[in-house]
Amino acid sequence: MFALKQLYRGSSNLFKANKNTTQLFSLLAKYQQPMMIMNQNRWFSAFVNHRDTEDNREDTPFEFTPENYEQINEIIAKYPSNYKHSAVIPLLFVAQKQNANFLTLSAMNKIAKILDMAPMQVYEVASFYTMFNRTKVGKYHLQVCGTTPCMLRGARDVMQAIREYAHINNDEISEDGLFTISEVECLGACVNAPMMQVNNEWFYEDLTPENTIALLEKWKKGEEPNVGPQINRNCSEGPLGRTSLFKPEEIEGVHERDFVEVKKQYDEAKAKAAAAAAAAKK
Amino acid sequence: MLKLFYNAAKQRSLSQATTSASLIRNSQRMFRSSAQMNQQFNVYIDGRPVKVDASYTIFQACQEAGYHILSLISYIESRFLDSAIMKDYQLPATAECAQSKQKDLQNQQITQPLITLQLAACATNVRPDLKVITKSEKTRIARGGVMEFLLANHPLDCPICDQGGECDLQDISTVYGYQEGRFMEYKRAVEDKNIGPLIKTSMTRCIHCTRCVRFTEQIAGEFTLGQVGRGKYNEISTYIENMVTNELSGNVVDLCPVGALNNLPYSFQARPWELKSNYTVDVMDGLGSNIDVHIRGSDTLRILPRINEEVNEEWISDKSRHAFDGLRKQRLHIPLLRKPDGSFGELTWEEALNKAAEVLSSVKGDEIHGMIGQFNDVESMLAFKDLLNRLNCDNVDVRKNAPHFKADFRNQYLSNSRIIGIDETDLLLLVGCNPRLEAPVLNARIRKAVGVNGLQVGIIGSATNLGYDYVHLGNSPKTLQELAEGKHPYLQQRLAKAELPMILVSAQTLERSDGEGIMNYIYKLAENTKLINKKEKWNGINILHTEASRVGALDLGIVPQTNVTKKPKVVYILGQDNFRHEEIPEDAFVIYQGHTGDEGAYYADLILPGASYLEKSALFVNTDGRPQQSRGAQQPPGFAREDWMILRALSEQLGCPLPYDSLDEIRTRMAELAPHLVRFDVIEPSGFEELGLKAEESKLKLNNTALTDNIDNFYQTDSISRNSMIMARCTKELNPKKQFNFKEHVQTWMTH
Numbered sequence A: 001m002f003a004l005k006q007l008y009r010g011s012s013n014l015f016k017a018n019k020n021t022t023q024l025f026s027l028l029a030k031y032q033q034p035m036m037i038m039n040q041n042r043w044f045s046a047f048v049n050h051r052d053t054e055d056n057r058e059d060t061p062f063e064f065t066p067e068n069y070e071q072i073n074e075i076i077a078k079y080p081s082n083y084k085h086s087a088v089i090p091l092l093f094v095a096q097k098q099n100a101n102f103l104t105l106s107a108m109n110k111i112a113k114i115l116d117m118a119p120m121q122v123y124e125v126a127s128f129y130t131m132f133n134r135t136k137v138g139k140y141h142l143q144v145c146g147t148t149p150c151m152l153r154g155a156r157d158v159m160q161a162i163r164e165y166a167h168i169n170n171d172e173i174s175e176d177g178l179f180t181i182s183e184v185e186c187l188g189a190c191v192n193a194p195m196m197q198v199n200n201e202w203f204y205e206d207l208t209p210e211n212t213i214a215l216l217e218k219w220k221k222g223e224e225p226n227v228g229p230q231i232n233r234n235c236s237e238g239p240l241g242r243t244s245l246f247k248p249e250e251i252e253g254v255h256e257r258d259f260v261e262v263k264k265q266y267d268e269a270k271a272k273a274a275a276a277a278a279a280a281k282k
Numbered sequence B: 001m002l003k004l005f006y007n008a009a010k011q012r013s014l015s016q017a018t019t020s021a022s023l024i025r026n027s028q029r030m031f032r033s034s035a036q037m038n039q040q041f042n043v044y045i046d047g048r049p050v051k052v053d054a055s056y057t058i059f060q061a062c063q064e065a066g067y068h069i070l071s072l073i074s075y076i077e078s079r080f081l082d083s084a085i086m087k088d089y090q091l092p093a094t095a096e097c098a099q100s101k102q103k104d105l106q107n108q109q110i111t112q113p114l115i116t117l118q119l120a121a122c123a124t125n126v127r128p129d130l131k132v133i134t135k136s137e138k139t140r141i142a143r144g145g146v147m148e149f150l151l152a153n154h155p156l157d158c159p160i161c162d163q164g165g166e167c168d169l170q171d172i173s174t175v176y177g178y179q180e181g182r183f184m185e186y187k188r189a190v191e192d193k194n195i196g197p198l199i200k201t202s203m204t205r206c207i208h209c210t211r212c213v214r215f216t217e218q219i220a221g222e223f224t225l226g227q228v229g230r231g232k233y234n235e236i237s238t239y240i241e242n243m244v245t246n247e248l249s250g251n252v253v254d255l256c257p258v259g260a261l262n263n264l265p266y267s268f269q270a271r272p273w274e275l276k277s278n279y280t281v282d283v284m285d286g287l288g289s290n291i292d293v294h295i296r297g298s299d300t301l302r303i304l305p306r307i308n309e310e311v312n313e314e315w316i317s318d319k320s321r322h323a324f325d326g327l328r329k330q331r332l333h334i335p336l337l338r339k340p341d342g343s344f345g346e347l348t349w350e351e352a353l354n355k356a357a358e359v360l361s362s363v364k365g366d367e368i369h370g371m372i373g374q375f376n377d378v379e380s381m382l383a384f385k386d387l388l389n390r391l392n393c394d395n396v397d398v399r400k401n402a403p404h405f406k407a408d409f410r411n412q413y414l415s416n417s418r419i420i421g422i423d424e425t426d427l428l429l430l431v432g433c434n435p436r437l438e439a440p441v442l443n444a445r446i447r448k449a450v451g452v453n454g455l456q457v458g459i460i461g462s463a464t465n466l467g468y469d470y471v472h473l474g475n476s477p478k479t480l481q482e483l484a485e486g487k488h489p490y491l492q493q494r495l496a497k498a499e500l501p502m503i504l505v506s507a508q509t510l511e512r513s514d515g516e517g518i519m520n521y522i523y524k525l526a527e528n529t530k531l532i533n534k535k536e537k538w539n540g541i542n543i544l545h546t547e548a549s550r551v552g553a554l555d556l557g558i559v560p561q562t563n564v565t566k567k568p569k570v571v572y573i574l575g576q577d578n579f580r581h582e583e584i585p586e587d588a589f590v591i592y593q594g595h596t597g598d599e600g601a602y603y604a605d606l607i608l609p610g611a612s613y614l615e616k617s618a619l620f621v622n623t624d625g626r627p628q629q630s631r632g633a634q635q636p637p638g639f640a641r642e643d644w645m646i647l648r649a650l651s652e653q654l655g656c657p658l659p660y661d662s663l664d665e666i667r668t669r670m671a672e673l674a675p676h677l678v679r680f681d682v683i684e685p686s687g688f689e690e691l692g693l694k695a696e697e698s699k700l701k702l703n704n705t706a707l708t709d710n711i712d713n714f715y716q717t718d719s720i721s722r723n724s725m726i727m728a729r730c731t732k733e734l735n736p737k738k739q740f741n742f743k744e745h746v747q748t749w750m751t752h
């Protein structure tokens, strides 16, 4: 008893008042509840280390498509040649996208070869980021945001609805191979909380359990639902509708500047100024 | 361990001071390297001013001031000048520091209150006029806090952990830790990994200092270990099933501050306080690495490296570390005589010596052939030579097929620019030499030089994975010939331009029939390059010896005999096991004196049991020409005796007693022959004159076959490692040439 009390000393006010052991244990059990929920966390079920599976072994074939090779060359060209390995994250994304959101071991090895890195270094990067799926996911990878704003607006209910509808736990694939749900951190669409991102690309916002199920049903039928808010809301406007930026056409030019042209003008102006300065000097 | 580390730090700063000038002179700074910092200023450690370099961390400044913060900071940053790689786990090395605002540009004092910050000492660089307070209540609490975090996930394994008693975490928690922790949640657990037959993993104990990762990547040059996952799920792992296969892998066990990586063969054998430490030198390669042999009772339990910045830094190879278990097998511990039926019968020493004397005196002096092996100390070789000379026998050699050395001058067979020369040279040419297998510790030094001062490496020989980039010039001596004759573009482009070039040729390559030609072409190459740079006192011609006894033998003037015509009737083998079958005539009487029943003993008619390198106090000379003393802490097993004593006793029986009775006396005799041998740990300068390094036009013959790898199995090269269980396992599992298929064998593969 004494030892236990010592153990809990200072860990939480909750325990200070408790004097009998059984109560302490029951409280301990209660305290551990949130820990149990963590077991559904995606890294826990998917081991950090690689495990050979039928579709993910060292000898599983993987080859980038010619279009993707073009893209890869473009990406690599952005970095100095001795820092080629800086391109590893974009390349991992290219590979993952090509392979139905599934980053296989052979894909990582391929990238290591392209970037002259040790395979281990690629594994280190890929296993650090939760956006890389090193285990197979469904056709629609539902990444539901669980961070505070979304959670307060009902993200847990949305998740529960999805889990019940598709009969899956976090990070599992539904029987029809369509859905995988995982909890992710804030995706920056908190104004429209709760929200989810699908396949690292499309945002579905303003979710309720009902409209989420409607989305899933549409996918199941093979339809593509509209992205964006799922309630009667335009973009991220508040309840009062649009309150600023009433004339978007006036500011359009700013967003559509032709940088090549601008650069040319700048260079010309600079050359002119230099010439003028030279003339003045004479 | 900690003490060791601090000594290392001190030694390192000394040796850095001596070599840094040349380092900077020769270095082509790499893009990645941090800027060269030589600004010096004062900082105040607990009020005491210390002058430090701007590149120092607070941690180093504290050390400079004589105050040691216990820390798990790595050795590695200071080895690599590249502080950008630093990703250390910041441990209890917090120091409270009060930093006065710097004076502004106009040098006017701004009166501002001092800011007090708590900083991680090992991660923060010093700034001018920094005032560091190392002892305050706040710091004590901060250190305890860090300690508490560290221990949160560290298992309470100490009673069953092999690191117990020499664990950095234990030490630190004793000094800085709180009496009790407040952590009450689940501790995490991590699965153990199979990373080879030498390293036992208990990954739950890992505190993610990443020393092992950085060692394998930066020093050993192998990228198999890594840090995968993140946060709570962070692990040190190989990700896929993979093994650490480099020849220095055993060192990660020493590096690991906790018991996560342990010495597998030594696991559950002993506690550190039961062990007696014995400083001696290693004989597994020509480097003469300094080792610390740990003994309990009559058992050698493990071998650890000792720090010697000029030889092995703080690493040893896996063979040096683990092969000693071969000394428990096949030992010769009693004199044996071959009976007519081919089996051996035991003898007493008296009978054995009588027999030997009888045989030796029954033939003429020139019918005796003496062969010296690779583990012999200078004393026994001297006694051997003296004894056979007294019997009018001059035919004492290392081996018939031994490399073609001239031994008129010392610089003809030494590594003239020494091991530390690698830190200074700006171009290294390896000729038929694979340092990764022949001297792994040397290879780590080369790798460091490649990384730190941009050393360029060129190779003539087989192109293998050495862990660093090199230019492969060709794989036959013909390339060397082209270089020497000025026909190869590499000469003009690089070699001729290098200020302090260095050439490293393996002694085993010189065993080829054209060894002499190769050596002569190297001398020739020296004529039109700066291989011998008198101005800089630089001699860049190096021979890398792979046998521990070779340089000592050459110092005593024992060279291969080429003009022997008479077929020997008695062959006296002193511990030689790597000879060719035809070197011993069928009908000769063979006396074998040595410690292990290997090749040599199979040929023997009479066996005189000797002592191994762990059992004798003797001298070994390394490839640099550095005489080092070994200290035996054990008795040879059974009736085995130290080799020179056996020879002394035999001389008595032969009626020509050798004039020395004790180690001192034999060393006095040694000093007469070669005075430099008794100046321990000092390298006698070989002279920078090209004495004896002239090419002889008549001997420029090459046979132009490819230069192949001299060693195909690093783990089993000699009588000790051939009898070692651990080395046999390494051969099976780690040697890529043996094609061990991990996937197929993993079922039968047992680690724990």
Ligand code: SF4
Binding pocket: B205, B206, B207, B208, B209, B210, B211, B212, B213, B236, B255, B256, B257, B258, B260, B261
């Ligand atoms: S295994 Fe040891 S050396 Fe490697 S990171 Fe863990 S504690 Fe550090």
Ligand code: FES
Binding pocket: A145, A146, A147, A148, A149, A150, A151, A185, A186, A187, A188, A189, A190, A193, A194, A195
């Ligand atoms: S909290 Fe969910 S998107 Fe920001």
